[in-house]
Amino acid sequence: MTLAWLFPLGALGLLTLGAIVVLHMRHRMPGIVRFPQLAFWPRVPSESRESPRWRKPPISLLLILQLLAALALALAFMRPAMPDVAGFIGQRADAVQHVIVLDGSTSMLARTDDGRQRWDVAREEVEAVLDSWQQGDGVTIVVASGNPTWKKAVDGTQVDELRDWLADRPVPGGVPDQQAVSALIDGSLLPDLAPSITLVTDGGLTMSDVDVAVDVVLVGEPASGGGNVAIVDTVVIGDGGNRSIRATVLHDRPATETLPWVARAGDADIATGTITLASGESETFEFGVPDGMEQVTVSMVVDDALPEDDGAIVSFAGDTLTGLSVVLVSDLPGAVQRVLEVLPGARVEVYPSTTPGIVEIAAGADLVVYDGSAPSPDDVPNAPMLLVQPSDLDNAWQIGGVAPNPEVGDIRLDDPIMRDVSLEGVLFGETPIYVLPPEAEVIASGSDEVATLPLIWRGTVNDQPYVAFAIDPARSSFADRVSFPVLIAQTVDALAGQTAGGRAIPGETMTFDVPGEVLAVELVDPEGRRTVVDLPGTDGATQPVTLPVSAVPGQWTIGLLDASGFQVDSGAMTVSIGDRAEATLSQPDVVDLSFDGVGSQAGEQSSSESSSLVELWPLLVLVGIAVISLEWWAWLARSIGFRRMPGGTQP
């Protein structure tokens, strides 16, 4: 630790030390006190008034205190500075740009060993960073979630607002969007301010490849709170009286255990059971749902670190406002239509492939499904697409042949849409062999004697994501298997998940269209927090609205308000926060953030010495003032004895 002197000329102030010593070397007249009786006082040996003008420096408390005070002030005048280890006692030499990256992923809901949420502990850490703010500094807080948000402050008032903003925020949840968070950090760094980056996380975020020094503050132990059990997925199978729910449970606890689960509709238990779960594994259980149920909550009965993801809500009631809007383009709707229509909250509109203006029809849809057809290159809808054995689409795929009865080849089981989907033993029948562009991502492939063919793949067309199946449900045995609706449901989730069946995903946004006369949308979460989004309003046409969704599980309500504040319509959505990546607390999936641009320039600045120095002169001035006060007090106490005498004079 080196000490730097920013104003060495201030050393001239040390001359005052000599001056003080010289002043003390002068003889001073002793104090005079009037006292009526001199007769009985013995004479004390003393220096006479005729003694020499100078004397040896008297070592007295007064002299020592004066020298200390002068020394402290002289050193303060030299502006000593040292690295930022003593920031709390000194004033930093240079302003810095604080960038605080706060992990807002779902796992931040987990409890620490003392029962507090990681999120609360993290916010306290952020408060501590905010406390180091000084005039000239900038502060930006980036909350890393599926839909990252940020807020900045450049003065004291704004810093206070920043504190209030943070204090009111629930955990946004979701898996942090690496690119979006990195871009926000990059945009927060300024070329003329040294960066000071603090990453507050439970271990799910890192910054391993950046040039700037990052202060990483870890909150919550990975395996704290007794581990975690979460319902990470629910799939609705069947229709009407044959409807059932399959729930997937992730077990992130050290030992195998058998845990009870319960499914409730309203106040009644409709199913209960137990499930044996191995450490680090996931298992599924399934139960039937009586006809007429609108909403079912399935929960694990367990005490763990993240109780919010112990349950999940499945809503069967379609919501006109937030429900899944599906446009099915099919000349022979069959199994695909049936599966789509039983998706919770889904509204399916079927159009023949010859219908003109599909693009306009699909404008407000959450998903467009082509069953046995494909859009023309000039007629690609502006929405995610699911294509089932599509026809050719130029620049995307072509049918290069037919495989008479391929067998299953490679399957990417880690892909979200393939979770719990088995293609083993499926008779595919005659299957087209699609020729895909290089950027297409094959999820499942098949083969016959002569060729390998893609069975399921994904890609983008005109910037719209799609998933395509080469399998024909009508000709294969796949539609008869439980895996088929599971695959369709998971694919729909992957493509239009945030609006599927009125289900919102924490950390993301919920987007839907509202009538033009609506001027505000009110969102109330299950804990009663109210968010109002103002809209510009349009003349008749619908307008899109995007609402933030945080990790508060339960049913959220949405109200559409007109100009007079009257609620013209309302809707609901459910939030279940179970997520495979976030539920694994012991070995969290790490999102590595990176940034460059201005940030790297700032990083160079941060390596320079001056930016990290903290000036100590305020501390020294304080010491000087304290010593002077002490000296004054000592002098006062000493002189009180003389002042008590009427007619007495000061020594």
Added chain:
Amino acid sequence: MKLIERARRLWPERIGETPAGGRRDDVKARGALASGLLPDEATIGRLRQFSLNHGLRPVDGLVGEHRSRRRGAAPEFSDYSPYTPGDDVRRIDWNAYARFDTLYVRESEVTTELDVHFLVDMSASMNWSGSPERQPKAQMARRVATMLAWLALSRTDRVTVTSVADELGESFGPLQGRAMVVPFAMHLSDRAADGSELITDAMQYYARRRSRSGLLFVLTDLIGVSAADLNRSLSTLANERWQVVLMQIEDPTEVDPAGLSSSQDVFELEDPESGMRQRVNLHPDIVRRYREGRAAWLEELDGVARRRSAPLIRIATDARLDPDVLLALERAQVIVS
């Protein structure tokens, strides 16, 4: 008392003002009260139980209230005695003669008055206090003198007060009647303590100047007075048939000077009378030696006073008139109940 009560009624709201058309007595009374010399009502109530010790030095007079052992002509009947030639025939009780056929002369009790003198030391050393919270010694002397004067005047004794500063001052008195306590107090309050006359010299001058002896209260701090000085002075006054009561006023800091300064650094003491200075410090050993020297001096003074039958009473400046001072006076039999 009416004057005092009137003054108290006016105090303190209008003190310092001269009331328009106000009576001169009011102004005087206020002045006396302003100086804080007059005893308060409670103390006066207590004082009524006491009188100056008659055995000290009574003097014949007409209006005194002290009972005398002497018998003579007076309105107050005491006893009969057989007539002897030379007796005043006007004192023969003819009724007794008619009854007993013997001449008897009426004997009356002669009431006496006391000449009470106050010699108050107003040297510069008396204008000193060891603490702002305490009154200077001169003020304490004024208050004690006024209290004793009230006691004497209430018995219609004759009171004379003289202050001693640079020299023996003009005497004020004799005063008689309890209303004169206010002029007495005002006289004292007008006298500033600023002089250096030795009190023992002043006592001798005073005794020689008076044609008639009496009871002499000397209120002083006895600073600068040696045992020899005191002995010489008391001897002179005894020869002149004066009864002397010495009241030594002392400040607690004189008794224990350790609180003079909070440090043990060297400083100079300055005698307020002579202006002489002496370099001292408050080392415990120094303070101890001071106390020992002072105690020896006081012991010598006590010895002289005892030998000369002059009560020597020490009064601290933080003492209360009632009961501290009254108790000390009673214990020394200067006042009796």
